Amino acid sequence: MKDWLKSGSPWIWMTGGAVALAVLSVFFVLWMTAAKGLTHFWPKAVLETTFRDGDRQVRLIGELRETEEVSVRRLQEAGFKIDTQDAFVERVLIKLGNRDLTGQDFRWFPRPLLGEFSYPRDILTVERHEWGNFYGHLKAVKEGDQVVAEGPQAWGELQARVQRAQRLFREILRIEKDDIGDVNYRIEQLRLRERKAQLQGKLDDALKAELAQQRAALDAEFARLQERLQKLREDIGRDALVAEVADGRAVEVKLALVADVYQANAMSTADKIVHYVRKFWEFLTDDPREANTEGGIFPAIFGTVTMVLVMSVIVTPFGIMAAVYMREYAKQGPLIRVIRVSVNNLAGVPSIVYGVFGLGFFVYVLGGNIDRLFYPEALPAPTFGTPGLMWASLTLAILTLPVVIVATEEGLARVPRSVREGSLALGATKAETLIRTVLPMASPAMMTGLILAVARAAGEVAPLMLVGVVKLAPSLPIDGYPPFIHLERKFMHLGFHIYDVGFQSPNVEAARPLVYATALLLVILIMVLNLAAIKLRNHLREKYRGLESV
Template identity: 90%
Template sequence: MKDWIKSGVPWIWMTAGAVALSVLAVVFVLWMTAARGLTHFWPKAVLETTFRDGAQTVRVIGELREREEVSLRRLQEAGFNIESNDPFVERVLIKLGNRDLTGQDFRWFPLPLLGTWQYPVDILTVERHEWGNFYGHLKAVKEGERVVAAGPQAWPELQARVQRAQRLFREIYRLEKDDIGDVNYRLEQLRLRERKATLQGKLDDALRAELQRQREALQAEFDQLQQRLQTLRQDIARDTLVAEVADGSLVEVSLAKVADVYQPNAMGTLDKLLHYARKFWEFLTDDPREANTEGGIFPAIFGTVTMVLVMSVIVTPFGIMAAVYMREYAKQGPLIRIIRISVNNLAGVPSIVYGVFGLGFFVYVLGGNIDRLFYPEALPAPTFGTPGLLWASLTLAILTLPVVIVATEEGLARVPRSVREGSLALGATKAETLIRTVLPMASPAMMTGLILAVARAAGEVAPLMLVGVVKLAPSLPIDGYAPFVHLERKFMHLGFHIYDVGFQSPNVEAARPLVYATALLLVILIMVLNLAAIKLRNHLREKYRGLEGV
């Protein structure tokens, strides 16, 4: 036994076991996240049953979400009259929807008090822009006060009119965001131009008249767009659907509020697959709605990728230059050792501390001075003196800088001394040796540092809450207005989106599947960024492999 232990075989097996457990833990987390997140887009059947609520029996319509066992005594203390010899009773969580009518979206029901479950094919699932889902039996479709279809003909007519309403909604959205937003942007630019000329003492009568002429033309264009918008709003509000809800009453739902409508109990497998693909695509490409608990997350994806790319552009050259100076040029002594210790310690500083530093230095000091020097016409409204994409990227660049420095130094240390001496012996200067020989050979290590930096930066949330990320950004940081990349703007981030939906949502139960879906997407995004960097690192490693033995 002693010889076996001394041979080191147990430690090999322990290491292999630890690696296997780590891999299994990662696979389990990914599987659980995918299982809970990807099922969010599948059309769920809507059940109809009865519930014995004391002396009365009420009808229940909704989606089955969860099952669990609870103690019979707990249910009896809650007022449920249940008789059973089993100390534990199963209860189910049903999404009732119709939150604007009942005031609750989810409710737990003891299973013994529920009647027979049925799945009528005429039940509608209506996804609304506000108030969440609506469930009910379709009865009729109305145009104004006139019933245009009822009974079996109501569903085909409803589909056609929902498509029309969705087309009008997209046109209204484009009109509000693009056309009217463009006019407002140009009006604001005229105001800033006039304010700047006033501060510089260059606002003469000719310039004032020209600005007024442009302002009147824009105002006329704005009035025309407003009239068009009003016409579209009246047009989209023309149609309504009539449905019977759980309490037997008839409710009218304006198609202007409908994002989507379908009959899940009547859908076949192919219809469900097409519905799933469409909903997943909407999740990737649409803007969020209903306090971020519904709709898509495209602004968060775009903001995360943009921030990571800007951070990488900032941190890579500074980290490499710092490492090159400390390894190649600085005299090795107590001062450099202290700097290295400080760099290593900075890697362990909590991220929220970097956020506080970024808010105090970048936003208030640098941003405030930039506004006073270059954007006085916009004051007191800040331009760079407020949290934004640039300050968030700089904050995360400082946070990840120690990782890049340490990795680059390790790469430089692995370059053989003979390579440097051979280059110098051939007449190259120290700078040429560094640029043409040493740095290319150390580039895989630099990419390793960048990979670690990207992985950490993409998942950080705490510092971003102070220096730029918001719940809902009105516009993307990249658009068609010069200078096209607006680093001063606030942005959305997948990590903060998960925090906001999971912990700040007014409807946590409804938002829970979206949290898993967003978390899975964030993991996939980090993996894609890392795989791209790893592929580049492997290419560089193969390219300079022949020089390692020189």
């Protein structure tokens, strides 16, 4: 045993076991996140049953979401009359939907008080733009006040009219966001131009007439778009479906409010796969709705990637220059040692402190002065004097700067002294040696620092809440209007989206699957960014491997 301990084998086994445990933990987290998030898009069967509420029977329609065991005493204390000798019974969580009718979306029911579960094929699952899901038995399809189909023919007619309503809805959305948005943008530019001329004392009668003429043309175009929009809204509002809900009432649902409709109990496996792929694609490409608990997360994906790229462009050159100066040019003494200790300590500062610094210095000081110098016509409305993409990227660049500096210094320290001396002996200057020989050999270490910076920045939430991220951004930071990249705009972020949906949502049970799905997507996004950087680092390492052996 003593010889075995001296051989070092126990430490090797301990290290291997720790690595294996870490890998298993990572795989478990990914598996749990994927299992709870990716299953959200699979069409759920809709059950119908009865609930014994005291002396009366209540019919229920909804999706079975969770099952758990709970003590009978706890249920009895909650007011349920359960007659059983068992200490524990099963209770189920059913998504009832129809929140506008009942006031609640999810509810727990003791299993002994529920009747047999049945799954009628004609039950509709209606996804709405507002109020969440609607469940009921399809009875008829109406156009205005006239019934156009009922009975077995109603489903086919409903599908055709839902497709028409969705097409009209997309047209309305395009006009509101693109066409009317473009007109509003040009009107705002005219207002800023007029205000700028007024501040400069150049607002003469000729310019006033020109601006008035252009404004009149834009007002006419706006009126035409509004008229077109009104016609589309009247057209989309004519159709409706009539369904019988759980309490027996016939409820009319306007197809203008319907995002999707399907009969989950009547779908084949192939239909469910197609539905799953379509819903997952919508999750990746659509805008969020219903307080971010439904719809997609494309703005959050776009904002996260844009912020990480801008942050990388800022932090990489500054981190490399700082490391090069401290390692190659600065005199190694007490001052440099203090700076190195300070850099290392900065890596341990809580991220929220960086957020407070970014809000106070970048937003209020720099942004406020930029507005006064370059955008006086827009005041008092701030342009850069408000949280936005630029200040969020700068704040995270400062947060991750120590990582890049330390990694680059380590890379520079590993470059053999003989390489520097050989380059200088051949007549190269110190700058040429640094640029052409030392930095290329240290580039893998620089990429390592960038990888660590990207991994940390992409997952940060606390500082972003102060310097630019919002619950819902009206427009993306990149669009077709000059200067095309709008660094002053607020943006959405996957990390903050997870926090908002998971902890600020009014409908927690509906939001929970989206939390897992968004978290999985954030992990995948960070992995993709890191793998791209790792591939580049490996390429650089192979390219300069020969120099390292000199």
